[in-house]
Amino acid sequence: MKKIFKPVRKLHKWLGYLLGLQILAWLLGGLVMSAIPLEKVHGKHLATRTLTNPFKSHDYVTLIDDIVSQVTNPTKIIFTHFLSTPLITVTSAGNQQNFNGITGQPFKAPNKQQIIANAHAHLLINAQLASAALLATGPRESGYKKNVWQVQFNDTFNTTLYLSSDTGKVITVRSDIWRVFDFFWMLHIMDYDEREDFNNPLLISFAASSVFFSFTGFILLLQNIRFRTRKRQLS
Numbered sequence: 001m002k003k004i005f006k007p008v009r010k011l012h013k014w015l016g017y018l019l020g021l022q023i024l025a026w027l028l029g030g031l032v033m034s035a036i037p038l039e040k041v042h043g044k045h046l047a048t049r050t051l052t053n054p055f056k057s058h059d060y061v062t063l064i065d066d067i068v069s070q071v072t073n074p075t076k077i078i079f080t081h082f083l084s085t086p087l088i089t090v091t092s093a094g095n096q097q098n099f100n101g102i103t104g105q106p107f108k109a110p111n112k113q114q115i116i117a118n119a120h121a122h123l124l125i126n127a128q129l130a131s132a133a134l135l136a137t138g139p140r141e142s143g144y145k146k147n148v149w150q151v152q153f154n155d156t157f158n159t160t161l162y163l164s165s166d167t168g169k170v171i172t173v174r175s176d177i178w179r180v181f182d183f184f185w186m187l188h189i190m191d192y193d194e195r196e197d198f199n200n201p202l203l204i205s206f207a208a209s210s211v212f213f214s215f216t217g218f219i220l221l222l223q224n225i226r227f228r229t230r231k232r233q234l235s
Contacts, residue, residue, distance in 0.1 A: 062104035
């Protein structure tokens with residue numbers, strides 16, 4: 001039995017060195033992620049993703065038939081708006097087309113001033129504009145969306161809204177709260193690239209090693225109990 005304890009003790013020590021920092025990262029990540037409410041992470045207190053439609057049905061004066069005739073196999077029609085313009089959104093085969101609810105003409109992509117105005121309309125806090133840029137491909141925090149407006153504000157949390165360049169609709173809201181959460185999520189699942197793969201080999205390997213570390217610790221505990229029992233018998 002003694003021959004088993006010596007290599008187990010050595011293995012346990014080196015596993016401890018290897019796993020110590022990652023176990024700390026798991027515990028710290030769990031603490032941070034459980035302490036921050038998801039509503040704060042998603043920025044629901046900073047900006048809203050949708051606005052109440054101020055228009056009534058009689059404000060959409062264009063003929064629906066004229067709009068439907070411009071779309072192939074329409075499946076869904078929604079009455080929405082963008083700033084002071086009533087919109088009619090028609091869905092077909094997974095695509096959406098927006099039309100001016102007054103003229104019936106296809107909705108033109110909003111310009112920079114309109115995008116900024118819409119971002120401010122969705123904002124729930126008092127903050128000044130820091131920057132507004134049209135990106136061919138948004139950063140990872142926007143989901144790498146194509147052709148998006150990135151509108152940043154200079155509040156405490158560096159609130160950032162990402163809006164569709166075609167429709168002006170808010171795609172997502174990000175802030176430093178989300179970025180902190182995302183960082184610890186990365187440490188927690190050990191996906192240092194896309195931070196989405198919860199089943200990556202690195203995580204599985206470390207988790208398995210942690211289980212083995214606990215197992216070797218249990219064996220050493222048995223040795224300690226055995227040693228104490230023998231000591232009592234000798235005394």
